[in-house]
Amino acid sequence: MAIIGFGKSANRYHIPYIKERDIKIKYIYNHRRHPEKEQGFYDPNTIFTEDLNEVLSDPEIQLVTVCTPPATHFKFGQDVLNSGKNVLIEKPFCNDLDETKQLLDLANRKNLVAMAYQNRRFDSDFLTLKSVLEKGYVGKPLELESHFDKYRPNIKALTGDFMDGTFYGLGIHIIDQIVALFGKPEEVGYDIRPIQNQTSSTDDYFQTDLYYENFKVSVKSTPLAATPYPRFVLHGTQGSFVKYDIDQQENDLKLGIMPDDPQFGIDSPNLFGEVHYRNQNNDWITKQIPTITGDYGLVYDSLIDSIINDQPKLVSDEELITDMQILEDGVATKGPHITKSN
Known part of the structure; x- marks a missing residue:
């Protein structure tokens, strides 16, 4: 997997739980690098990059988690899905209901999983x-x-x-x-x-x-x-x-x-x-x-089950639409x- 963003959300609510699971974080993309945090990162093989294309063009990446400010969620979600990868997006999922429906429709057309991180x-x-x-x-x-x-x-x-x-x-x-x-x-x-x-x-x-x-x-x-x-x-x-x-x-x-x-x-x-x-x-x-x-x-255990075994999503499309x-x-x-x- 890869993570977009390397702030409080990624470091507090995602990475501590990911490291306890059989999930490989290959990339962390952030347009503002934090060398002091990168040095002490638990996996020395994780690649920190400012090149999003490097992440989205890698065929090994199956899942991308978006941990950036809400106003950026829709664009990142589109980019990830259009690259053929599943996406988990921090809350709130998008700016509004229309953007939410667009991303869910795109994911369904591409037979991919798009879900909100309702931890x-x-x-x-x-x-x-x-x-x-x-x-x-x-x-x-x-x-x-x-x-x-x-x-x-x-x-x-x-x-x-x-x-x-x-x-x-x-x-x-x-x-x-x-x-x-x-x-x-x-x-x-x-x-x-x-x-x-x-x-x-x-x-x-x-x-x-x-x-x-x-x-x-x-x-x-x-x-x-x-x-x-x-x-x-x-x-x-x-x-x-x-x-x-x-x-x-x-x-x-x-x-x-x-x-x-x-x-x-x-x-x-x-x-x-x-x-x-x-x-x-x-x-x-x-x-x-x-x-x-x-x-x-x-959340990640359930999401992997949805991606690998085609199980229903923890947060269904109907629930996400109701939330928004x-x-x-x-x-x-x-x-x-x-x-x-x-």
Whole structure:
């Protein structure tokens, strides 16, 4: 494989997991070289290059991962697919729905795989929520809140366009989790705006409500949550599930703890989720749910299975189109609004 880009995305969310697998990174293309990082790279045989044609013309390359700013994704995706290679593209997949459909159509015509890197489908907190739903602890789900909050005061005016805001940058992850679990919503409500400085041109706050039949999901992020809110709050006909704090993989990576460490990504017992439910005898039970350890590298395991064995993609075309439609509808209209699914 090859990687386009050599910044935080490649070095934090991709390479540490790739090195644990039987995947050869033959090239890393970057128009701005970083000799100090290249010197210490784990595979001395990897070729660092400023010549993209060198990468795309090599018949050995089967997969190219695009880890560059979102505005460049469409062009790189086109170039990779037109060279006859499969492509994995960081989120958000493209600028808009039209570009997304163009790339997916191109991949399908060429019998290649094009997929978005939705690694947070393998967040530990999300995997645990999924398990709680599958085991039926809460009965039929009625309401779910998904929070990804921070406390990062910043009164400076934020500049840029919609792709530079929190909704596109973070919202795509936690919206995709909901689409992966429940599919396409019937309606979506939006409140997307800057709350720390109203003169900002990009958002730092969003709440997106996804409406299903007799079920609602609220997905929210604020930069001013001084008191932590649960990561997930799930209510159903038979009980509730609450989980605090986020997946620990990113925290460990920031400390230099890598996926080969036995303690990597393991949640603290005091942060395990808790389910309070009614059993068949109508007894109320309170139970801790140990967190399922996440692994972003499973995206690559699944992708290789799709490329080599023609297995269904982790992120289907329909799910990706739904994700991008939700993003596009969110920024198409200013102020709170509701859209119906097409």
